[in-house]
Amino acid sequence: MVVIGGVAAGTKAAAKAKRENPDLEVTVLEKGEHISYAGCGLPYFVGGIIKEGKDLLVRSPQDFNKDYGIVVLTHHEAYKILTEEKVVLARDTESGQEKAFSYDRLIIATGAKPVVPPIPGIDLKNVFTLRKPVDALKMRSALEKAEAEQRKLKALVVGGGLIGLEVAENMALRGASVTVVEMLDQILPGFDLEIAKIVENHMRDKGVNVLTDEKVNSFEGDREGFVIKAYTTKRTLDVDLVLWATGVKPDVTLAKEAGIALGPTGAIEVDENFETNVKGIYAVGDCAQTRNLLTGNPAFYPLGSTANKMGRVAGTRAARQSFLGTAKERSPLYVLGTGVAKIFDMAVARTGLSEQDARKNSFDAETVLVPAHDRAHYYPGHKFIITKLVVDKPTQRLLGAQIVGEGVVDKPIDVIATALTFGGTVGDLAAIDLAYAPPFSMALSSTIVAANVMLNKLSGRMTGISPVDLKRRLDEEKGKPGGSASRPFMVDVRTEAEFLTGTVPGAVNIPLSDIRRLKDVVRGAASELDLPDEARKLLRLPRETELILICRIGQRAYLAALELKRLGFLNCKVLDGGVMSYSFGLE
Numbered sequence: 001m002v003v004i005g006g007v008a009a010g011t012k013a014a015a016k017a018k019r020e021n022p023d024l025e026v027t028v029l030e031k032g033e034h035i036s037y038a039g040c041g042l043p044y045f046v047g048g049i050i051k052e053g054k055d056l057l058v059r060s061p062q063d064f065n066k067d068y069g070i071v072v073l074t075h076h077e078a079y080k081i082l083t084e085e086k087v088v089l090a091r092d093t094e095s096g097q098e099k100a101f102s103y104d105r106l107i108i109a110t111g112a113k114p115v116v117p118p119i120p121g122i123d124l125k126n127v128f129t130l131r132k133p134v135d136a137l138k139m140r141s142a143l144e145k146a147e148a149e150q151r152k153l154k155a156l157v158v159g160g161g162l163i164g165l166e167v168a169e170n171m172a173l174r175g176a177s178v179t180v181v182e183m184l185d186q187i188l189p190g191f192d193l194e195i196a197k198i199v200e201n202h203m204r205d206k207g208v209n210v211l212t213d214e215k216v217n218s219f220e221g222d223r224e225g226f227v228i229k230a231y232t233t234k235r236t237l238d239v240d241l242v243l244w245a246t247g248v249k250p251d252v253t254l255a256k257e258a259g260i261a262l263g264p265t266g267a268i269e270v271d272e273n274f275e276t277n278v279k280g281i282y283a284v285g286d287c288a289q290t291r292n293l294l295t296g297n298p299a300f301y302p303l304g305s306t307a308n309k310m311g312r313v314a315g316t317r318a319a320r321q322s323f324l325g326t327a328k329e330r331s332p333l334y335v336l337g338t339g340v341a342k343i344f345d346m347a348v349a350r351t352g353l354s355e356q357d358a359r360k361n362s363f364d365a366e367t368v369l370v371p372a373h374d375r376a377h378y379y380p381g382h383k384f385i386i387t388k389l390v391v392d393k394p395t396q397r398l399l400g401a402q403i404v405g406e407g408v409v410d411k412p413i414d415v416i417a418t419a420l421t422f423g424g425t426v427g428d429l430a431a432i433d434l435a436y437a438p439p440f441s442m443a444l445s446s447t448i449v450a451a452n453v454m455l456n457k458l459s460g461r462m463t464g465i466s467p468v469d470l471k472r473r474l475d476e477e478k479g480k481p482g483g484s485a486s487r488p489f490m491v492d493v494r495t496e497a498e499f500l501t502g503t504v505p506g507a508v509n510i511p512l513s514d515i516r517r518l519k520d521v522v523r524g525a526a527s528e529l530d531l532p533d534e535a536r537k538l539l540r541l542p543r544e545t546e547l548i549l550i551c552r553i554g555q556r557a558y559l560a561a562l563e564l565k566r567l568g569f570l571n572c573k574v575l576d577g578g579v580m581s582y583s584f585g586l587e
Contacts, residue, residue: 001318002088002103004078004254006030007037008304009285010109011059012311013318017107018068020319026070027101029090031077034133035061040304042136043163046143047170053133081106081258083278105280105318108255108268109311112248112286112302121219124227127242130167139167142241143174152177156230156239158216160187162341164245165203169344172208176241179209181216181232183246190337192354194369194467195388195402197583199348206344248302250287263289265300272331274314282318284310293334293421294353294399295361301337336400338417340410349413352400352420355390364393368453369466369577371553372446374407376438383407386581387450389416389426396425396458401450412447426454453554462558465548465573471584474505488546488573491515491538493560498552502586503579507550508534515560522567543568553578 001017003010006028014026028035036058044050061072073090076099080089088101114129116122128139146153153176157168160182172178180187180203187203187210188196200210211232219242220229230237250267252260261277263269267289274282286302288310309332340349358365371386385405392399401416403409419429430451436443444452456462465473477487490507492499499509514535520526521539528536538547547569549557554574561572579586 001026001105001107002101003028003107003109004088005109005111005285005287006032006035006072006074007039007109007111007285009111009288009307009311009314010107011036011064012308013107013109013282013284013315014064014070015068016312016315017319018070020316022069024319026068028064028070028072029076029078029088029101030072030074031093032132033074035059035064035072035074037133038304039131042130042133043166043170045133045136046130046139046167047173048140049170053137056133078254081108081254081260081281083258083260083281086280103280106282107311107314107318108260108276108281108283108287109285109307110251110254110287113251114244115247115249116244119216119218121221121227122244124219124221125225126227126240127219127244129244130163131248139171139241139243143171143176146240147175154238154240155179156181156216156237156242157245158230158242159245159247160184160210160212161189161245161247162339164243165199165343166341167243167245168203168208169206169342171241172206172344177209178207179211179237179239181211181214181230181237183213183215185213187212188348190339190354191348191350191402192356192388192468194577194581194583195348195350195386195404198386198404198581199343199346201583202344202346248286250289250300250302252287255283255287263298265289265298267300269298270333272333273317274310274333275317280318282314284314290333290335292353293336296334297361299335299337301335303337303339305338306332306335336417336420338413340413345406346404347406347409348402348404349409350400350402351413351417352398353390354400354402355388358390358392358399363399365399366391366393366454366457367466367576368450368457368464369554369581370446370450370453371405371577371580372449373442374405374409374412374446375441377442379438384580385409385412385446386577387412387446389429389450389454391426391454391458393458396427398424398426398429403446412445415445415447426451426458430455456558462561463573464554464576466576467582467584470504470548470575470582488548489538489541490548490550491534491560492550492579493556494551504550504575504582505585505587507548508537510534510538512551512556512560512563515563518567519563539567541569544571545569546571546573548573548575550575551578553580 003014038056064070064072075093076090078090155171155176155178157164157180186196215233218231261269268283285307292299336351338351373382375382383406385407388402390400492503492507493512549560551557557574
C-alpha cells in the first residue's frame with residue numbers, strides 16, 4: 001500500500017492499515033519536511049503558548065518505521081498516478097531523483113491548500129499563509145524580532161474564519177497591533193450573525209481592529225521586498241506582517257490528472273469506505289468530499305477530527321478489502337461540521353446547520369437564543385454561555401446549534417452533536433440524562449434550558465424575536481413618522497438601575513413589578529394614578545399593539561409576556577437572549 005500525504009489522515013490510514021494487516025508493506029510519501037504534525041496547534045506556536053516546535057510533531061519517520069514497520073519518505077513529491085499500471089511516480093525534492101512506487105492499494109491524502117488570489121504584492125516577504133510548521137516559525141520569528149527591537153508589530157489578518165481569529169488572538173497577546181479584514185459582512189462565516197457579532201465585539205474589546213464588508217486588493221513593499229502597506233476597498237493600512245487566511249481548497253491536481261472523479265465541492269468523491277471511482281484507490285482528509293448528515297448534500301469540512309476518522313476507516317478498508325458493517329461500524333462520511341475555537345476569553349462552537357443553512361435547505365426553522373450559566377451560579381468560576389438552537393418546526397428535529405461565551409462550550413456542543421447524530425428531537429434533548437454536580441453544571445444544564453425554551457416556543461407559550469430581526473425592524477423604522485402603525489412598543493422590564501446600564505435603542509422602562517400591578521388596576525383593586533407614566537401609557541395601548549419585551553437574558557421578559565397576555569395583549573414578543581445577546585449597540 002502506498003499513501004500520498006503524511007500529515008493527519010495519511011499517517012492515520014497507514015498506521016491503521018498496518019495494525020489490521022501486519023504483513024502489508026506500507027510506504028508513505030510526504031513532500032514536506034515533517035509528518036504527523038499538529039496543524040491545528042500552529043496558531044498557538046505563533047503566539048508562544050506552544051514553546052517548542054517539536055511539541056507539535058506527533059511522530060517522526062523513524063518512529064513510524066520502528067513502531068509499525070512503515071516506510072516514510074519525506075521530501076518525496078508524488079507527481080503522477082498511473083492507475084492502469086498501479087504505479088505512483090515521485091520525485092525526491094532534495095536530490096532530484098525520480099522514483100516509481102508500485103501499489104496494490106493507494107490512499108490519497110494530499111490535503112488542502114490555501115486560497116490565495118494573484119493580487120499585486122501577494123509574494124512579498126512577511127506575507128504568509130499558515131499550513132505548515134515552517135510558516136508558523138517564520139511568523140513567530142517576525143514577532144520575536146519586533147519584540148527584540150521594542151517596537152509594536154503591525155499585523156494584518158485577511159479572513160475572519162476560525163484560523164484567522166485564532167492567529168489574530170495569539171499575535172495580539174504577543175503585543176502586536178492586529179487588524180482583521182473580512183470581505184463578508186460578518187466574521188465567522190459559518191456562524192449566524194448574532195453569534196459572530198458577539199465574538200467581533202469581544203475582539204474589539206481586546207484591542208483588535210475588525211473590519212467587515214471590506215476586501216484587500218493589493219500590497220506594497222519596500223526596497224528590500226518586505227510588505228509595508230495593504231490597500232483595501234476602503235482604506236490604506238500600514239503593515240509589517242500579513243496572514244492570508246481566506247480559507248482552503250482541496251489539493252486534487254494529482255487525483256484529477258489520474259482520472260479520479262471529483263465531487264461538486266471540488267474535493268475527491270468517495271463512497272462510505274472512502275474509496276474513489278477507481279477501485280483500490282481511496283481518498284481521505286482535506287482532499288476528500290464528505291456529506292452533510294442532515295441534508296445528505298456533498299460537503300467539504302477541512303477539519304482535523306474528520307480527517308483522522310476518515311483515515312482510520314480507509315486504512316481498515318484498504319487493509320481488509322472488506323466492506324462497511326463487519327463490526328457494525330458507522331462510516332464517518334456523513335458529518336456535522338462540529339467545531340470549536342478559543343478567542344481571547346471567549347469560546348465559540350458550532351454543530352449541524354446554522355439558521356441560514358437550514359433555511360437555504362428549505363427547512364422551516366425555529367430558533368432560540370438562551371444565555372445560561374455553565375455551572376451552578378453559586379459555584380466559584382461560573383460563567384455565562386449563550387446557546388442558539390436550530391430546530392425543524394414540523395418535526396421538532398434538531399438541526400444545529402451554536403454556543404458562545406466565557407464559560408465551557410465544548411461539553412454542551414458535543415452533547416448536541418451527539419443528539420444530532422442520532423436524529424434527536426428537541427424533546428429528546430430536554431429529557432436527556434446529563435451528569436450534574438455544582439462544579440460542572442447547573443441542575444438543568446444550559447443545553448436542557450435552551451431545549452425547554454424551544455419547547456415553549458414550539459407549543460405557542462412564547463413568541464420570540466431574534467436580535468438580528470429586531471435590529472432589522474429598528475433600521476426599517478428609521479425615518480418613518482413617530483406614530484407609525486408598524487412601530488413596536490418596546491418595554492425593558494428590568495429594574496431602573498439595570499435599565500440605566502444600557503438597553504435596546506427606543507425601549508422604555510417598565511419593571512416587571514409594575515407590570516404585575518397592571519392587573520390590579522384592570523380589576524379595580526388599585527388606581528391607575530398609582531402607576532408610573534410609562535405603565536399607564538402601556539395600559540392605554542390598543543390590545544393588538546405589538547409589544548417587544550426585553551430583560552437581561554429573556555426570563556423576566558417571558559414572565560412579563562404571560563402577565564400581559566392575561567390582560568389581552570396577545571401580540572407579545574420576547575427578545576431572544578435579552579440584552580446579553582443583543583450585540584448591535586445599547587443606549
